[in-house]
Amino acid sequence: MTHAVDVVVVGGGQAGLAAGYHLRRLGVGFAVLDAQAEPGGAWRHAWDSLHLFSPAAHSSLPGRPMPAQAGQEYPDARHVAEYLTDYERRYGLPVHRPVRVGAVRRDSARLRVETDAGTWSARAVVSATGTWWRPFVPAVPGREAFAGRQLHTVDYRRPADFAGQRVVVVGGGNSGAQIAADLAPAGIDLTWATLRPPRFLPDDIDGRALFDVATARRRALEAGRADTGGVASLGDVVAVPPVRAARDAGLLKAQPMFTRLTEDGVEWTDGTRAEADAVIWCTGFRPALAHLAPLGLCGARGRIPTDGTRAVGEPRLHLLGYGDWTGPASATLIGVGRPARDAAREIAALLGRSPASPDV
Incomplete structure (x- = not known):
């Protein structure tokens, strides 16, 4: 029909x-x-x-x-x-x-x-x-060898699902920061890995200000003026209250991105390793x-x-x-x-x- x-x-x-x-x-x-x-x-x-x-x-x-x-x-x-x-x-x-x-x-x-x-x-x-x-997961070496759980942002629900586990959260954007801030206060053994040091927006910036910034960028481009850079010029992570609290408590300590997964965790360029039961890909x-x-x-x-x-x-x-x-x-x-x-x-x-x- x-x-x-x-x-x-x-x-x-x-x-x-x-x-x-x-x-x-x-x-x-x-x-x-x-x-x-x-x-x-x-x-x-x-x-x-x-x-x-x-x-x-x-x-x-x-x-x-x-x-x-x-x-x-x-x-x-x-x-x-x-x-x-x-x-x-x-x-x-x-x-x-x-x-x-x-x-x-x-x-x-x-x-x-x-x-x-x-x-x-x-x-x-x-x-x-x-x-x-359509979640994206980067082609990091060793993904097939890792014996633990691999999830994406779309699969994550709550800290209780990871009680007693060692968890690696990958991603320095809002999802990565928010999920890391959700897990860390719950006593989870957490490693937060990011490609570059997290860039937190000023604490007084929320969606209202971000929309104004995006609007200003659109108007500038429509008028033929220089690109202001928009929201990306301010930072990567909105410091919503849970993220701010975890950050201020010293619970959000980002590590550089690891170079590969092993059977039981992740490994960095210098050979340093961290064991993990689960990896959560907050990679967009x-x-x-x-x-x-x-x-x-x-x-x-x-x-x-x-x-x-x-x-x-x-x-x-x-x-x-x-x-x-x-x-x-x-x-x-x-x-x-x-x-x-x-x-x-x-x-x-x-x-x-x-x-x-x-x-x-």
Whole structure:
């Protein structure tokens, strides 16, 4: 069975919902296809102690402020998932789940979206699958020889799962710092390995300031001024309260990156070794774009070249929420609204519709 719609949005997380909100306001017919069984996107799969970098008021999707969480300045992942669930229902967004998209192909004047629940035929597609579903682990020598457990950020849940174990956390970004700060106070025998010494942002910097910095960078680039460097120029790790507490207690002492894994641990260039029962790779993600492979658009670093959110090689395709290359701060709750609005407006124009959409 083939379903015909104007637009298919692939992914029902925060980016997909923001796209749906703006498409609805423009009167464009669409369907959101989400591989997950429940609303909430990747937030339902995060570790137990994960909190946002920003207060609720600065972590909202367009049109609907996130309510504050009682007793929490920075909402936790469960609160975010509940907010996304409410957002989807509040606006009656047509989300179909669980529907897994296997491929998007050109089909004359339309795009054919093939799924495990039938085929959708669309005049345009918004890909909003994010990166959580494609974790990256570097090719460090000895990975196959290590006899302990190897996990990625996506697999980590709580310190109790590692009671009495020796754990190596790899990665000097926010995930690595937060997971190390989660484990260290629990008495875990922890080694935190990073490629370079961790760069903590000033303690008064949170998501509000980061969004302002990203916005200033976008405006500078649009005006033809010098690149300010954006958020990356400030540091790598936001000093959220648990990270700050562990750091100030002397529990976050980073070691240089080891050169290889051994059967029972890790080894550095000088021959120093540390035994380990588990290694947690907090080494980032890649965009989850396998469903777009039939279009032949992939460029350097696994990315599809874009002009704003529109794919350069396929004007009927927009990519949303994968990082700054698909809109400044577009991988954040507060940042995805603007590129989602712009994508919806371009799609409406492509379809021959151009009603004004309020700025929200």
